[in-house]
Amino acid sequence: MASCLRLLVETSLKQQALLVSACTSRTPLVQSVRFRKPPWVPVAKSKEFYVRKPTPVDQEEYEELKARYRFYRSEVDSVRQFLAQDLSARQHNLEDQDLRADEAEVSLMMQHLQEWNTHVAAVRNERQLQEQLDHEQMLKERLANQEKQRMLDAERALAELEEKEAAAASFIDPDKLDEAIEKLIDSRKDYNFAITKSGEKLFGEYPDRKTPESHKQS
Amino acid sequence: MPIRYVGRDPVQFAKSLYEICRQLRDWGVGRVVYKHRLSELHPTQKSYFRLTSVVPVLKSPGELAFQIWGHEVFRGREKGVNLITEGRKLDWVLVPKEEEKEFCAVREVYDIKQIPVPTHMNCPPLLELSIKGEMKARGQAPPEKIQIPFIADNYIKELDSYWA
Numbered sequence: 001m002a003s004c005l006r007l008l009v010e011t012s013l014k015q016q017a018l019l020v021s022a023c024t025s026r027t028p029l030v031q032s033v034r035f036r037k038p039p040w041v042p043v044a045k046s047k048e049f050y051v052r053k054p055t056p057v058d059q060e061e062y063e064e065l066k067a068r069y070r071f072y073r074s075e076v077d078s079v080r081q082f083l084a085q086d087l088s089a090r091q092h093n094l095e096d097q098d099l100r101a102d103e104a105e106v107s108l109m110m111q112h113l114q115e116w117n118t119h120v121a122a123v124r125n126e127r128q129l130q131e132q133l134d135h136e137q138m139l140k141e142r143l144a145n146q147e148k149q150r151m152l153d154a155e156r157a158l159a160e161l162e163e164k165e166a167a168a169a170s171f172i173d174p175d176k177l178d179e180a181i182e183k184l185i186d187s188r189k190d191y192n193f194a195i196t197k198s199g200e201k202l203f204g205e206y207p208d209r210k211t212p213e214s215h216k217q218s
Numbered sequence: 219m220p221i222r223y224v225g226r227d228p229v230q231f232a233k234s235l236y237e238i239c240r241q242l243r244d245w246g247v248g249r250v251v252y253k254h255r256l257s258e259l260h261p262t263q264k265s266y267f268r269l270t271s272v273v274p275v276l277k278s279p280g281e282l283a284f285q286i287w288g289h290e291v292f293r294g295r296e297k298g299v300n301l302i303t304e305g306r307k308l309d310w311v312l313v314p315k316e317e318e319k320e321f322c323a324v325r326e327v328y329d330i331k332q333i334p335v336p337t338h339m340n341c342p343p344l345l346e347l348s349i350k351g352e353m354k355a356r357g358q359a360p361p362e363k364i365q366i367p368f369i370a371d372n373y374i375k376e377l378d379s380y381w382a
Contacts, residue, residue, distance in 0.1 A: 049224040074373040075339055082366045083345075 013041060230254070235305035236283050238312050245272035245284065250313040250322060253304070256293075257311075262326045263293040266313070270299055292380070294327035330378050338365040 014035060172180045194202040232254045239246040252266035267288035275283045286305050290297040313321045341349070341364040350360040376382060 049222075051224070051226050053227070070373060070376050074368065074370060077372065078339060078366055078369045079342060079345070081369055 013037075230308040232309050232311050234308050235286055235302065235310045238310055239269075239272055239284050239286065240274075240282050242312075245274060246312075247272050249315075250318050251288075251310050252313065252321075253307075254309050254311050260293055260328070263328050264322070264324050264326075265292045265294075266322065267291075267302060268322075291322075291324065292328075294324045295329075330374060333377060335370045335374060336368045337370075339368045340364075341366050 014037070190203060192203065192205065196202060235251065238251060242249060246269050248269065250266050250268050252264075256265040267290055269286060269288040271287040273285040275285060277283045284305060286302045287299055288302055290300045346364050349364055353360040
Protein backbone atom coordinates (compact mmCIF):
# COMPACT_ATOMS: atom_id res chain seq x y z
CA MET A 1 0.00 0.00 0.00
CA ALA A 2 2.73 2.43 0.96
CA SER A 3 4.82 1.49 -2.08
CA CYS A 4 1.99 2.31 -4.50
CA LEU A 5 1.44 5.67 -2.81
CA ARG A 6 5.13 6.51 -3.19
CA LEU A 7 4.90 5.99 -6.96
CA LEU A 8 2.04 8.46 -7.31
CA VAL A 9 3.15 11.37 -5.12
CA GLU A 10 6.49 12.31 -3.62
CA THR A 11 5.58 12.43 0.05
CA SER A 12 7.63 12.22 3.21
CA LEU A 13 7.79 9.02 5.18
CA LYS A 14 5.71 10.64 7.88
CA GLN A 15 2.92 11.56 5.48
CA GLN A 16 3.07 8.15 3.90
CA ALA A 17 2.68 6.45 7.23
CA LEU A 18 -0.27 8.69 8.10
CA LEU A 19 -1.95 7.99 4.76
CA VAL A 20 -1.41 4.26 5.18
CA SER A 21 -3.00 4.37 8.59
CA ALA A 22 -5.89 6.39 7.18
CA CYS A 23 -6.43 3.87 4.38
CA THR A 24 -6.27 0.80 6.58
CA SER A 25 -8.33 2.15 9.49
CA ARG A 26 -11.81 3.62 9.35
CA THR A 27 -10.80 6.88 11.08
CA PRO A 28 -10.42 10.03 8.96
CA LEU A 29 -6.98 11.56 8.32
CA VAL A 30 -6.47 13.84 11.33
CA GLN A 31 -2.94 15.25 11.32
CA SER A 32 -3.27 16.85 14.74
CA VAL A 33 -2.69 13.44 16.34
CA ARG A 34 0.82 13.04 17.84
CA PHE A 35 3.11 11.05 15.59
CA ARG A 36 6.04 8.72 16.39
CA LYS A 37 8.29 7.15 13.78
CA PRO A 38 8.14 3.36 13.56
CA PRO A 39 11.18 1.60 15.04
CA TRP A 40 12.46 0.34 11.69
CA VAL A 41 12.89 3.87 10.32
CA PRO A 42 16.43 5.28 10.83
CA VAL A 43 17.13 8.46 12.83
CA ALA A 44 17.05 11.67 10.80
CA LYS A 45 20.39 13.15 9.72
CA SER A 46 19.70 16.37 11.57
CA LYS A 47 18.95 14.51 14.80
CA GLU A 48 21.62 11.82 14.63
CA PHE A 49 24.08 13.32 17.16
CA TYR A 50 21.56 15.34 19.11
CA VAL A 51 22.48 15.70 22.78
CA ARG A 52 20.21 17.61 25.09
CA LYS A 53 21.58 20.45 27.13
CA PRO A 54 21.58 19.76 30.86
CA THR A 55 18.85 21.55 32.81
CA PRO A 56 20.16 24.84 34.12
CA VAL A 57 20.84 24.79 37.84
CA ASP A 58 21.33 27.91 39.90
CA GLN A 59 24.33 26.98 42.02
CA GLU A 60 23.43 29.22 44.96
CA GLU A 61 19.86 27.97 45.05
CA TYR A 62 21.09 24.40 44.72
CA GLU A 63 23.48 24.70 47.65
CA GLU A 64 20.89 26.45 49.80
CA LEU A 65 18.22 23.86 49.05
CA LYS A 66 20.66 21.02 49.66
CA ALA A 67 21.48 22.33 53.12
CA ARG A 68 17.86 22.98 53.97
CA TYR A 69 16.65 19.58 52.75
CA ARG A 70 19.39 17.86 54.70
CA PHE A 71 18.17 19.51 57.88
CA TYR A 72 14.49 19.02 57.05
CA ARG A 73 14.87 15.30 56.38
CA SER A 74 16.71 14.86 59.69
CA GLU A 75 13.85 16.67 61.42
CA VAL A 76 11.27 14.44 59.76
CA ASP A 77 13.27 11.36 60.72
CA SER A 78 13.43 12.60 64.32
CA VAL A 79 9.65 13.07 64.44
CA ARG A 80 9.14 9.64 62.91
CA GLN A 81 11.43 7.97 65.49
CA PHE A 82 9.70 9.86 68.28
CA LEU A 83 6.33 8.59 67.11
CA ALA A 84 7.68 5.06 66.70
CA GLN A 85 8.95 5.07 70.28
CA ASP A 86 5.63 6.44 71.52
CA LEU A 87 3.77 3.75 69.59
CA SER A 88 5.96 0.96 70.94
CA ALA A 89 5.44 2.28 74.48
CA ARG A 90 1.68 2.31 73.94
CA GLN A 91 1.82 -1.19 72.51
CA HIS A 92 3.72 -2.37 75.59
CA ASN A 93 1.03 -0.82 77.81
CA LEU A 94 -1.71 -2.41 75.75
CA GLU A 95 0.10 -5.73 75.92
CA ASP A 96 0.30 -5.44 79.71
CA GLN A 97 -3.37 -4.57 79.89
CA ASP A 98 -4.27 -7.44 77.62
CA LEU A 99 -2.20 -9.80 79.72
CA ARG A 100 -3.88 -8.70 82.92
CA ALA A 101 -7.33 -8.89 81.33
CA ASP A 102 -6.59 -12.38 80.09
CA GLU A 103 -5.39 -13.47 83.52
CA ALA A 104 -8.52 -12.04 85.18
CA GLU A 105 -10.75 -13.79 82.66
CA VAL A 106 -8.96 -17.09 83.18
CA SER A 107 -9.22 -16.86 86.98
CA LEU A 108 -12.96 -16.10 86.69
CA MET A 109 -13.43 -19.07 84.44
CA MET A 110 -11.52 -21.30 86.86
CA GLN A 111 -13.75 -20.06 89.68
CA HIS A 112 -16.91 -20.92 87.76
CA LEU A 113 -15.43 -24.25 86.84
CA GLN A 114 -14.74 -25.10 90.47
CA GLU A 115 -18.28 -24.17 91.47
CA TRP A 116 -19.76 -26.34 88.76
CA ASN A 117 -17.40 -29.15 89.62
CA THR A 118 -18.43 -29.16 93.30
CA HIS A 119 -22.11 -29.14 92.39
CA VAL A 120 -21.74 -31.86 89.82
CA ALA A 121 -19.59 -33.90 92.23
CA ALA A 122 -22.29 -33.77 94.90
CA VAL A 123 -24.93 -35.00 92.46
CA ARG A 124 -22.63 -37.68 91.17
CA ASN A 125 -21.70 -38.93 94.63
CA GLU A 126 -25.37 -39.18 95.57
CA ARG A 127 -26.15 -41.15 92.45
CA GLN A 128 -23.17 -43.42 92.95
CA LEU A 129 -24.19 -44.07 96.55
CA GLN A 130 -27.72 -44.93 95.46
CA GLU A 131 -26.38 -47.21 92.75
CA GLN A 132 -24.19 -48.96 95.26
CA LEU A 133 -27.09 -49.54 97.62
CA ASP A 134 -29.24 -50.79 94.77
CA HIS A 135 -26.53 -53.17 93.73
CA GLU A 136 -26.13 -54.50 97.24
CA GLN A 137 -29.88 -54.90 97.49
CA MET A 138 -29.92 -56.73 94.23
CA LEU A 139 -27.16 -59.05 95.37
CA LYS A 140 -29.01 -59.78 98.58
CA GLU A 141 -32.18 -60.54 96.72
CA ARG A 142 -30.31 -62.78 94.36
CA LEU A 143 -28.78 -64.67 97.27
CA ALA A 144 -32.17 -65.01 98.91
CA ASN A 145 -33.66 -66.23 95.67
CA GLN A 146 -30.91 -68.75 95.31
CA GLU A 147 -31.49 -70.01 98.81
CA LYS A 148 -35.20 -70.24 98.17
CA GLN A 149 -34.63 -72.03 94.93
CA ARG A 150 -32.23 -74.41 96.61
CA MET A 151 -34.79 -75.18 99.26
CA LEU A 152 -37.49 -75.69 96.67
CA ASP A 153 -35.20 -77.98 94.74
CA ALA A 154 -34.44 -79.89 97.88
CA GLU A 155 -38.14 -80.26 98.67
CA ARG A 156 -38.89 -81.33 95.15
CA ALA A 157 -36.05 -83.79 95.24
CA LEU A 158 -37.33 -85.11 98.52
CA ALA A 159 -40.86 -85.45 97.17
CA GLU A 160 -39.52 -87.20 94.12
CA LEU A 161 -37.52 -89.45 96.30
CA GLU A 162 -40.55 -90.31 98.36
CA GLU A 163 -42.47 -90.98 95.19
CA LYS A 164 -39.79 -93.23 93.96
CA GLU A 165 -39.57 -94.91 97.29
CA ALA A 166 -43.29 -95.39 97.21
CA ALA A 167 -43.01 -96.73 93.72
CA ALA A 168 -40.14 -98.94 94.78
CA ALA A 169 -42.56 -100.89 96.96
CA SER A 170 -44.03 -102.41 93.80
CA PHE A 171 -40.64 -103.34 92.41
CA ILE A 172 -40.01 -107.03 91.90
CA ASP A 173 -36.94 -108.50 93.55
CA PRO A 174 -35.00 -111.06 91.57
CA ASP A 175 -35.39 -113.51 94.48
CA LYS A 176 -39.11 -113.27 94.39
CA LEU A 177 -39.35 -113.36 90.64
CA ASP A 178 -41.08 -116.74 90.44
CA GLU A 179 -43.76 -115.64 92.87
CA ALA A 180 -44.34 -112.46 90.91
CA ILE A 181 -44.72 -114.32 87.66
CA GLU A 182 -47.21 -116.70 89.16
CA LYS A 183 -49.13 -113.80 90.58
CA LEU A 184 -49.32 -112.08 87.24
CA ILE A 185 -50.41 -115.22 85.50
CA ASP A 186 -53.12 -115.69 88.09
CA SER A 187 -54.36 -112.17 87.74
CA ARG A 188 -56.44 -110.77 84.98
CA LYS A 189 -56.64 -107.30 83.59
CA ASP A 190 -59.96 -105.84 82.71
CA TYR A 191 -59.93 -103.59 79.70
CA ASN A 192 -63.64 -103.28 79.51
CA PHE A 193 -63.93 -99.80 80.70
CA ALA A 194 -65.20 -96.50 79.45
CA ILE A 195 -63.71 -93.10 79.91
CA THR A 196 -65.52 -90.00 80.87
CA LYS A 197 -64.60 -86.58 79.63
CA SER A 198 -62.59 -85.99 82.70
CA GLY A 199 -60.64 -89.19 82.17
CA GLU A 200 -62.31 -91.24 84.82
CA LYS A 201 -62.36 -94.90 83.99
CA LEU A 202 -65.72 -96.59 84.21
CA PHE A 203 -65.28 -100.32 84.50
CA GLY A 204 -68.05 -102.82 83.53
CA GLU A 205 -70.79 -102.89 80.88
CA TYR A 206 -73.20 -101.19 83.20
CA PRO A 207 -70.94 -98.91 85.15
CA ASP A 208 -73.57 -97.55 87.48
CA ARG A 209 -74.41 -101.01 88.69
CA LYS A 210 -72.26 -102.77 91.19
CA THR A 211 -70.41 -105.66 89.57
CA PRO A 212 -70.19 -108.96 91.32
CA GLU A 213 -66.80 -110.25 92.23
CA SER A 214 -67.18 -113.25 90.01
CA HIS A 215 -67.19 -111.03 86.88
CA LYS A 216 -63.94 -109.49 87.88
CA GLN A 217 -62.27 -112.78 88.53
CA SER A 218 -63.35 -114.27 85.21
CA MET B 219 32.07 22.40 5.94
CA PRO B 220 31.86 24.24 9.25
CA ILE B 221 33.00 22.34 12.32
CA ARG B 222 30.10 20.78 14.13
CA TYR B 223 30.61 19.82 17.73
CA VAL B 224 28.88 16.65 18.77
CA GLY B 225 28.11 15.25 22.23
CA ARG B 226 27.71 16.78 25.64
CA ASP B 227 29.35 20.01 26.68
CA PRO B 228 32.48 19.13 28.58
CA VAL B 229 32.34 19.54 32.34
CA GLN B 230 35.80 18.33 33.21
CA PHE B 231 38.84 19.88 31.58
CA ALA B 232 41.74 18.14 33.30
CA LYS B 233 43.38 14.75 32.82
CA SER B 234 42.56 11.29 34.02
CA LEU B 235 44.85 9.71 36.57
CA TYR B 236 45.75 7.01 34.06
CA GLU B 237 47.05 9.64 31.66
CA ILE B 238 49.10 11.21 34.42
CA CYS B 239 50.49 8.00 35.91
CA ARG B 240 51.58 6.31 32.69
CA GLN B 241 53.90 9.21 31.90
CA LEU B 242 55.63 9.31 35.29
CA ARG B 243 58.61 7.41 36.63
CA ASP B 244 57.66 4.48 38.81
CA TRP B 245 54.05 4.99 37.66
CA GLY B 246 53.87 8.10 39.86
CA VAL B 247 54.35 6.55 43.27
CA GLY B 248 55.00 9.25 45.86
CA ARG B 249 53.60 12.06 43.72
CA VAL B 250 50.74 14.36 44.73
CA VAL B 251 47.58 14.67 42.68
CA TYR B 252 44.36 16.51 43.35
CA LYS B 253 40.87 16.76 41.91
CA HIS B 254 40.14 20.02 40.16
CA ARG B 255 36.53 20.08 41.24
CA LEU B 256 37.37 19.84 44.93
CA SER B 257 39.87 22.65 44.63
CA GLU B 258 37.10 24.78 43.06
CA LEU B 259 34.43 23.85 45.62
CA HIS B 260 36.65 24.31 48.68
CA PRO B 261 39.50 26.60 47.71
CA THR B 262 40.77 27.15 51.25
CA GLN B 263 40.50 23.52 52.37
CA LYS B 264 43.13 21.29 50.79
CA SER B 265 42.13 17.91 49.30
CA TYR B 266 44.74 15.76 47.58
CA PHE B 267 46.17 12.28 47.25
CA ARG B 268 49.77 11.26 47.78
CA LEU B 269 50.03 8.06 45.74
CA THR B 270 51.39 5.03 47.59
CA SER B 271 50.69 2.06 45.30
CA VAL B 272 50.07 2.10 41.55
CA VAL B 273 49.39 -1.22 39.80
CA PRO B 274 49.08 -1.17 35.97
CA VAL B 275 46.19 -3.00 34.32
CA LEU B 276 46.08 -3.40 30.55
CA LYS B 277 42.38 -3.12 29.61
CA SER B 278 42.82 -3.44 25.87
CA PRO B 279 45.69 -3.00 23.42
CA GLY B 280 46.62 0.64 23.74
CA GLU B 281 44.50 1.28 26.84
CA LEU B 282 46.55 1.23 30.01
CA ALA B 283 44.69 1.69 33.25
CA PHE B 284 45.77 1.48 36.86
CA GLN B 285 44.63 0.49 40.31
CA ILE B 286 45.80 3.32 42.48
CA TRP B 287 46.01 3.64 46.24
CA GLY B 288 46.95 6.87 47.94
CA HIS B 289 47.14 8.63 51.25
CA GLU B 290 44.06 10.86 51.23
CA VAL B 291 43.67 14.32 52.64
CA PHE B 292 40.09 15.53 52.28
CA ARG B 293 39.28 19.13 53.13
CA GLY B 294 42.30 19.37 55.38
CA ARG B 295 41.59 16.15 57.26
CA GLU B 296 43.74 13.05 56.86
CA LYS B 297 41.79 9.97 55.94
CA GLY B 298 44.49 7.34 55.55
CA VAL B 299 45.39 5.14 52.61
CA ASN B 300 42.40 4.52 50.33
CA LEU B 301 41.77 3.10 46.87
CA ILE B 302 41.06 5.83 44.30
CA THR B 303 37.83 4.90 42.52
CA GLU B 304 37.61 7.99 40.29
CA GLY B 305 40.88 7.66 38.43
CA ARG B 306 38.98 7.40 35.15
CA LYS B 307 37.48 10.88 35.49
CA LEU B 308 39.11 13.70 33.59
CA ASP B 309 39.44 15.87 36.63
CA TRP B 310 42.92 15.24 37.97
CA VAL B 311 45.85 17.60 38.22
CA LEU B 312 49.46 16.69 39.05
CA VAL B 313 51.34 18.89 41.50
CA PRO B 314 54.94 19.55 40.38
CA LYS B 315 57.63 18.34 42.75
CA GLU B 316 58.84 21.87 43.48
CA GLU B 317 55.40 23.03 44.58
CA GLU B 318 54.53 19.93 46.59
CA LYS B 319 55.68 21.22 49.95
CA GLU B 320 53.83 24.50 49.66
CA PHE B 321 50.72 22.80 48.26
CA CYS B 322 50.47 20.13 50.95
CA ALA B 323 50.65 22.62 53.80
CA VAL B 324 47.22 22.38 55.38
CA ARG B 325 46.01 25.66 56.82
CA GLU B 326 42.31 25.15 57.17
CA VAL B 327 40.66 21.94 58.32
CA TYR B 328 37.00 21.17 57.82
CA ASP B 329 36.08 19.97 61.27
CA ILE B 330 32.62 18.56 61.65
CA LYS B 331 32.76 19.21 65.37
CA GLN B 332 32.86 22.95 64.71
CA ILE B 333 29.49 22.80 63.02
CA PRO B 334 26.66 23.26 65.51
CA VAL B 335 24.18 20.42 65.51
CA PRO B 336 21.03 20.73 67.62
CA THR B 337 20.10 18.10 70.20
CA HIS B 338 16.40 18.95 70.33
CA MET B 339 13.89 20.45 67.96
CA ASN B 340 10.48 22.02 68.26
CA CYS B 341 7.56 19.69 68.01
CA PRO B 342 5.32 20.13 64.93
CA PRO B 343 2.23 22.14 65.94
CA LEU B 344 -0.46 19.52 65.33
CA LEU B 345 1.49 16.81 67.16
CA GLU B 346 2.11 19.27 69.96
CA LEU B 347 -1.62 19.89 70.31
CA SER B 348 -2.43 16.20 70.43
CA ILE B 349 0.28 15.47 73.02
CA LYS B 350 -0.92 18.36 75.18
CA GLY B 351 -4.48 17.09 74.94
CA GLU B 352 -3.38 13.59 76.00
CA MET B 353 -1.41 14.96 78.93
CA LYS B 354 -4.42 17.00 80.10
CA ALA B 355 -6.64 13.93 79.80
CA ARG B 356 -4.19 11.96 81.93
CA GLY B 357 -4.16 14.77 84.49
CA GLN B 358 -0.59 16.00 83.85
CA ALA B 359 0.27 19.67 83.40
CA PRO B 360 1.58 20.10 79.82
CA PRO B 361 4.68 22.27 79.33
CA GLU B 362 4.59 25.39 77.17
CA LYS B 363 6.85 24.04 74.44
CA ILE B 364 7.36 20.35 73.75
CA GLN B 365 10.83 19.39 72.52
CA ILE B 366 11.61 16.30 70.47
CA PRO B 367 15.14 14.82 70.42
CA PHE B 368 16.86 15.63 67.14
CA ILE B 369 18.37 12.46 65.63
CA ALA B 370 21.54 13.89 64.09
CA ASP B 371 23.31 10.69 62.96
CA ASN B 372 22.38 10.94 59.28
CA TYR B 373 22.85 14.70 59.31
CA ILE B 374 26.41 14.44 60.60
CA LYS B 375 27.11 11.55 58.22
CA GLU B 376 26.02 13.65 55.26
CA LEU B 377 27.97 16.69 56.37
CA ASP B 378 31.06 14.52 56.75
CA SER B 379 30.67 12.91 53.33
CA TYR B 380 32.29 13.67 50.01
CA TRP B 381 29.22 15.39 48.65
CA ALA B 382 28.61 17.77 51.53
